[in-house]
Amino acid sequence: MRRESANGIVFYQFEGLDGAGLTHAVLTRLGGVSQGPFATLNLGHTVGDDLNAVQENHRRVFALFGVDRGQVVSPYQVHSAHIRFVGREHGGTVQNGTDGLLTTSPGLMLLFRFADCVPLLLWDPVHRAVGLAHAGWRGVAGGVVRAAVEAFVRHIGSRPEDLWAGIGPAIGPCCYQVGPEVVASVAQAFSLRPDLVHHRADGLYLDLPGVVRAELEAQGVRQIETSGICTACRTDEWFSHRAEGGRTGRFGVLVMLDR
Numbered sequence: 001m002r003r004e005s006a007n008g009i010v011f012y013q014f015e016g017l018d019g020a021g022l023t024h025a026v027l028t029r030l031g032g033v034s035q036g037p038f039a040t041l042n043l044g045h046t047v048g049d050d051l052n053a054v055q056e057n058h059r060r061v062f063a064l065f066g067v068d069r070g071q072v073v074s075p076y077q078v079h080s081a082h083i084r085f086v087g088r089e090h091g092g093t094v095q096n097g098t099d100g101l102l103t104t105s106p107g108l109m110l111l112f113r114f115a116d117c118v119p120l121l122l123w124d125p126v127h128r129a130v131g132l133a134h135a136g137w138r139g140v141a142g143g144v145v146r147a148a149v150e151a152f153v154r155h156i157g158s159r160p161e162d163l164w165a166g167i168g169p170a171i172g173p174c175c176y177q178v179g180p181e182v183v184a185s186v187a188q189a190f191s192l193r194p195d196l197v198h199h200r201a202d203g204l205y206l207d208l209p210g211v212v213r214a215e216l217e218a219q220g221v222r223q224i225e226t227s228g229i230c231t232a233c234r235t236d237e238w239f240s241h242r243a244e245g246g247r248t249g250r251f252g253v254l255v256m257l258d259r
Helices: 051-065 137-142 144-156 180-189 208-218
Strands: 002-005 009-013 022-027 071-074 081-084 100-103 109-114 117-122 129-135 162-167 197-200 203-206 224-225 251-257
Touching: 009 051, 022 051, 022 117, 051 251, 071 100, 081 144, 100 109, 100 144, 109 117, 109 129, 117 137, 117 208, 117 251, 129 137, 129 144, 129 251, 137 144, 137 180, 137 208, 144 208, 162 208, 180 203, 208 224
Parallel strands: 071 109, 081 100, 162 224
Antiparallel strands: 002 009, 009 022, 022 251, 100 129, 109 251, 117 129, 117 162, 197 203
């Protein structure tokens, strides 16, 4: 990924999407007005931050990328495998109970929020369709990665081998200690490779981005770019629910088909 900065906001972009005709960004926590554990570019409305600060943070992001609130659709994320197809008529809305959105509508921005879970961006250059998904361990165990690929096939007519996938910053296997029940839940969803679970003296560590990549590959997706950034290691630039004891903000990931 490539690090960028504009108007005081620091964000990253997938190099594999250069020239694709998309506006996209993996925002960091830098460039906003929030204070304390939410410093500074928190985009989460429900984490205990001052809502006026959250609104100002959104205003700054929208201004940077040249959109207004009526062009943006977000999910209310619930760690599910629910994926929805959205169009211009959904601009300005929050889609309840969903963890993935996809669209073919230029000028409609998809905006998700994260703090350790895996951001998954999917792009079909053949049909010019784009999507985002939120993949925590519960969502992965529930099949959210498979559901996202299947939604492209069902709604767009995509072929998995044509899809490009970007796996954004998330908690890595260096920091993601889990209980055996988490490993068992993920393993029940699909065949979990042994190299994705690290056995250490203090317990089990799950490679959640690696699991997402493996599931993409199992679904036939071959073009995959992984950030390699652990949010828990890099709280200087990212919010991390695990590393910051559950009291922290949410960074944004956005994508939009250019007009």
